[in-house]
Amino acid sequence: MNGNEAFFNEIRNGDFSKVKDILEKKPALMNSKDPRGSTPLILAAYYGHKDIALLLLEMGAQVDAKDASGNTALMGVCFKGYKEIAKLLIEKGANVNERNTMGGTSLIYSVTFNRLEIAKLLVDNGVEKSIKDSRGNTAMDHAKMQGRPALINLLEEDS
Template sequence: MDFFQSIRQGDLAGVKAMATTESSLLTRPDARGFTPLVLATYSDQIEIARFLLSRGVDVNAIDAAGNTALMGVCFKGNAEIVELLLEHGADVNIQNKQGASALIYATTFGQVEIAKLLLDAGADKQLKDNKGNTALTHAQAHGAEALVKLLA
């Protein structure tokens, strides 16, 4: 099994063994441009994310689309991983190639708890994506009343 497949499948022992043998794997993106940390968080693999962070991977590294691990997990909805990334200094205001931020992803996908965590960590409610939409605009478009109240 390769390194990235081990991440997807939650094979922590395999990831550790491969990373120990070839440390460059920790920062090398896969064929689709995902960094190991982005892939781990997107795949809900918190133990692998913890391991990668303990090995000093950049919590704010971006994938081929300009997404950070924090953005991916805000889309997927795992608050525990969001807290882990925030504890390791994840920047809540990075924007990807489409201008989306972690807060925009959280609101677009109805993640109220995560939106609160991001706001508490200093997420800028005024950031706009490339279409001129803020997190509030996305919440309104999706009829997410709890998020609208939180962001208004």
């Protein structure tokens, strides 16, 4: 296992002190990518390690960096349901309207995976509700297809 693989494993495992030590010695790893194109921030967010995500952001990690599929850290937490990390990413400037290679957005992910609190956070932070994915569906379309009344109500507000 090379040093970069070990670094990414420490992030996945959530070992804050080891990640911090590695970054202090090799700060260039902050915006490096693993074989799937994920950055350290994307991995920290996806695995729910808010402390590591905050460290990376404070060190200047690119908040809207994308993996090989065009997903950002914010999209990952909308999929996984980590509201506090979503809030942190938005506070640090994440683009709530960023799109992946399939046209998906954080709002579409939060609706698809029934993450009402994160969808509300996105709406409260000015997310564009009318963005369509590559199949021509908006977040509202996904909410209706999946029978999610609370999300439908949220998306209807101030439309």
